[in-house]
Amino acid sequence: MAWRDGKASISRLMLFMASIILGIAAVVSIQLFSENLKQNIKNQSKALMGADFIIDSRQLPSKKVQAIIDSLNVAASEVNFVSMAAFPKNDGTKLVKVRAIEGDFPFYGTLDTEPIIASSQYQKSGGALVDATLMLQFNLIPGDSIKLGKLTFPIIGALKSVPGSTAVSSTVAPPVLIPFRFIDDTELLQLGSRKEYQYFFVATPKTDLELLEKKIDPILDYENADLDTHTSTSERLGRRYDNVSKFLNLAAFIALLLGCVGIASSVHIYIKEKLKNVAVLKCIGATRKQTFLIYLIQIAGIGLIGGIIGSSIGVGLQYAFPYFLKGFLPFDVQISITAQPLIMGILLGVLMSVLFALLPLLGTWYVSPLEVLRGTDENLVKPRKARLFTLAAILLFIFLFSFWLLKDALFGLVFTVGILITFSIMAGMASLFMKVIKKYFPSNWGFTERQSLLNLFRPNNQTMVLILAIGLGTFFISTLYFTKDILLAKTSVENNSENANIILMDVQAEQNEAVVNTVISKGLKVINNIPIVTMRMYQIKDKLVNDIRKDSTSTMNQWILNHEFRVTYRDSLLVSEELLEGVWIKKREPGESILVSISDNIARDADLEIGDQLIFNVQGVLMETSIGSIRKVDWGRMQVNFSVVFPIGVLENAPQFNVVTTNVQNEVNSADLQRDLVKKFPNISVLDLRQMYTIIEDILDKISWIINFMAFFSILTGIIVLIGSVKNSKYQRIKESVLLRTLGAKSKQIIRITALEYVYLGILGSLLGILLSLISSQLLATLLFKEPFIPSVVPFLVFLPGITILVLIIGLSNIRSVLKSPPLEVLRKES
Structure with a gap:
């Protein structure tokens, strides 16, 4: 019976399904990518470090540290620091990270160079490996030279990748590798220079790295040194990216919850229209349990199919994440499909569909055949205990799922309470809006204007659900937009002469006066x-x-x-x-x-x-x-x-x-100053904040894109919820429209009534969402970012009219079939 009844309503059931597919796709894609990321970090932990473990120190090792290093049989060593590099070929200068290496580092992974042989030749030949992107920027080729401090090195090859380096760090200070034996001759290491000495080790098969770290690390800490194993480093790296996946999972979960609102509202309308069928079934002998299970099986089937389709889409979507996150990852993520997120997506589709459909489904259990067959359902029993139990189950599920995502009970509770408060405020405001209209109804308005307001109280009007769907989608995207503004403001550098945008570091006492005179001679302050x-x-x-x-x-x-x-x-x-x-x-x-x-x-x-x-x-x-x-x-x-x-x-x-x-006003003056300083004072490092700001802005743009990509799922889900709600009230609208036309209403009047109704819903829902996002963004700015919050007008100028127009278009698209329905057909109940 569930199958037969479902086939007759397939188009409407597809809309229920669409509400859940996008949320499942978002959750599954992020879960799959998170699993792949963790597995890649675990598999590539040695290649990320280039060794089994490292001892590092910000100063030359003490006698005790040196004794430990010697006893562990050091395999390679390096000193790294940032410094200015000059390129004699074109007088270019650039802040780089110098890595002076001694030994056959790396022992795991590779130095990816062009030509390939350069990785094994630079130590013997006394040349330099220069970051490949840096060589492109300055039009350099192997055979050109790079000047570091007092020495000029021939460029042996282009460095494409090196263990321990990310795209972001390479953009700020591109790596340059040179032989360790030349470091003293460069005269770059001066008083105050920020440097790091690293010693690389290869463990024997019998070495217990956890025991080694537990035994040696406290001694090294006492001597201002540190020991890192490839396992502990990969764990820290995993936790760092775990925070990113937690946020994205929450964004996907919000999209899923929005889809569940659509399921609840759509099932509410669907079941209400099926109450007469339920009454007839009970009259011919069907039990409560049978009628309840008929529609429960339908909804569970929708969830199952939606979970399967959503999981399939999620598999495809996960391939996009490595592309957008590659700047943050020190390795290329190898994608593989694991079973856990797929099973979770399918089960989630069934569970959430059933859970959020239970409230309206309970109506079938308490249907009185006589009441429905008489043409009224106003006296239907509403099971209070069962409804409260269902609501408690929904809140418990939200808490448990958010706790599973965040691995923190307090954060899960805060998220659940936040969702409940947001829903409650929007529902309360929608209810208040309708009460105000009822109390202060503009009886002196024209017929079409009055009728459009009265439609908000029509049976099966779904005003509350539509406002929730529109409002939550707008709230989410507006909050993300405001948060992006806060982050950008936090890293902004105002372009005026009173704010420094060039920082000269490590200026020695004997150089100070000469450096100041150089800056002033350029007409700078x-x-x-x-x-x-x-x-x-x-x-x-x-x-x-x-x-x-x-x-x-x-x-x-x-x-x-x-x-x-x-x-x-x-x-x-x-x-x-x-x-x-x-x-x-x-x-x-x-x-x-x-x-x-x-x-x-x-x-x-x-x-x-x-x-x-x-x-x-x-x-x-x-x-x-x-x-x-x-x-x-x-x-x-x-x-x-x-x-x-x-x-x-x-x-x-x-x-x-x-x-x-x-403060330097343009790139030409900045380049001129840096060239002069590098020639006269090679030990000085120049930090160009304008360039740094561009890099940070690019990073924030990538993060913002990912966040907005997730917000897109919420908005799209909200639109599908809206379409579903509109389509499911189609037959009610046909009946009302036919009655109006029978009484003499013209098509233009019906179109205007419908248009005004959806304009009211669009404006109220999106305005509520934007106003709530202002409050949440102010809280974020004050409590989290500690920054003043200056609201942008973009959500009011773009989101508010844009979403309202979208709501209007969807509403009017349904009216065409309403206007084409012959009055006699509906009056004869043949529609």
Whole structure:
């Protein structure tokens, strides 16, 4: 019976199915890609690192660290740092990451070079391997040269890929590989240079890497070094990309929930029209259970077919994700199909279809044949306990599924409550809107205008569901649009002469005056000339840092203990800083104690308060200080910020280097300045914030594209829900339209009534969605991004009229068949 009845209503059941297909496709595609990503990271963990494990240090290894390195039989080593490179062929300059390597690195994976033989020749021949994209940018070919510091190297080949490098990091500072033996001759490593020494090892088959890390790493931490195994590195990498997949899964889940709203509304109309059939079946002997199961089987079948189709589409969609995420991944993802997401998609289709259809399906259980056959269903029993149980089951499912996606019960609960609040607000506003219209009905309006408003209260009108579908889709896309604006504003660099867009790093004390004169000679203004002194924590309160490292019960963040702080001294706060506690000390007078200012993240991670004692090791000299103030620092601003700031009158005679900033208006002047500086001061690194901003904007554009791609699923699902709701109320509209035409209404009047009705629905739904997105975006800006939120007018100018017009078109597309239906046909009940 379920099959026979379903065949007669196949076109309408297809719309139910379409509501669920897109959500299933989104979830399955992301699940498949996440599974592939995890498996690729696991399989390629050694190739990502190039070795079994690495020991790294920000300074030359101490005697103890060197003894450990020697005992483990180091296979290769390198020192890497960022520096300016010059290209004599065309006077070009570029910030690059120099990797000076000794040994046959990598031991897993390959150095992908052009020509291929260059990867094995550059060590012996004393040449350089230069990033392939960089060579294209500067029109370089093998045989040309690259100047690093005091040395000029022949370019042996183009470097296409190297273990441990991503497309994003290569864009900021492209890698250049040179033999380790030439590093001293370049004279690039100066006081304050940010460098990293790495030692690569190949483990024997018997080596237990987890035991090695557990035994050796604490000793290395004590000596300001670190040990990383390929397994621990792949786990960290997996967690990093797991956050991306969690967000995308939630976006897909929202699309799925939107489809479920469509199923609930469509089934509600469908079942209501089937109540007479149910009554007839009960009159001829069918039981409650049989009539209930007939339509339950139909809905389950819809979910099953929708799950299969959605899973099939998801398989195809997952192939698009590696293309859009390739800039964030240090390897190419090999796609393979796993069974778990496919089974999950099919089961999800059945479960969610049945779960969200239960509320309207319960009506068949309590149908009174006599009431329906008499032509009224107003007195149908509405099972309160069963409805509450079903609602509780739906909320429990949403919580469990979001908990499974996020792996966090609190986040799952917050997400579920957020969904419930959003639905409740929209439903409440829609209900309030209808009550206001009823109370203040404009009785003096014309016939068509009055009738269009009355249609909102028509039986089977689905006003509430339509507003929810339109509103949720608009809410999601508007929130994403506003969030994108917040992110872009957080990384923006205003193009005016008061904001630095060129930063000169590692300027030595003896070079400072000459560098400043070079900048000024170009007609540029020196905006900042910041002195920097390097130091480490020696004692925190009454405990030595070394003792804290040994204390297994200590909860202090390890970075505080191991970090080499770059600090400055000045007499004023920056615009990116806000004083939270204490008093800002401008200058220290002779004989007074030294009061420093620390950032709030240090205060939090080291559990520090105003007045606590800190002793710093300033390059061998111990300096006792106290905390005078705690600052909130906006690290998102593209400028030089500091965790620790000293007052004037303390560090002036300490070994130091400077950071000089200026503003350059165009690329020509920037290139001219960089060429001059590289020729005169090869150790200085130049950071062009304009270029950095372009890179960040490109990254954000990719992220935004992916987010909007997921939002598209929600909007498209909402449109299908809308089409389904309109189509399913088609017969009710035919009857009303015929009655109006019988009473003398013209086709133009009927079209106008319908058009106005859908304009009301479109405006109300999209306006509610945009207004709610303003609230959510303000909360995101305040609580998460800590940024001022300036709303864009785009959602109001584009989304509001665009979605309203879309709703209108869908509504009017159904009216054509209404106008063509002969009145007599409907009155004879032959439609």
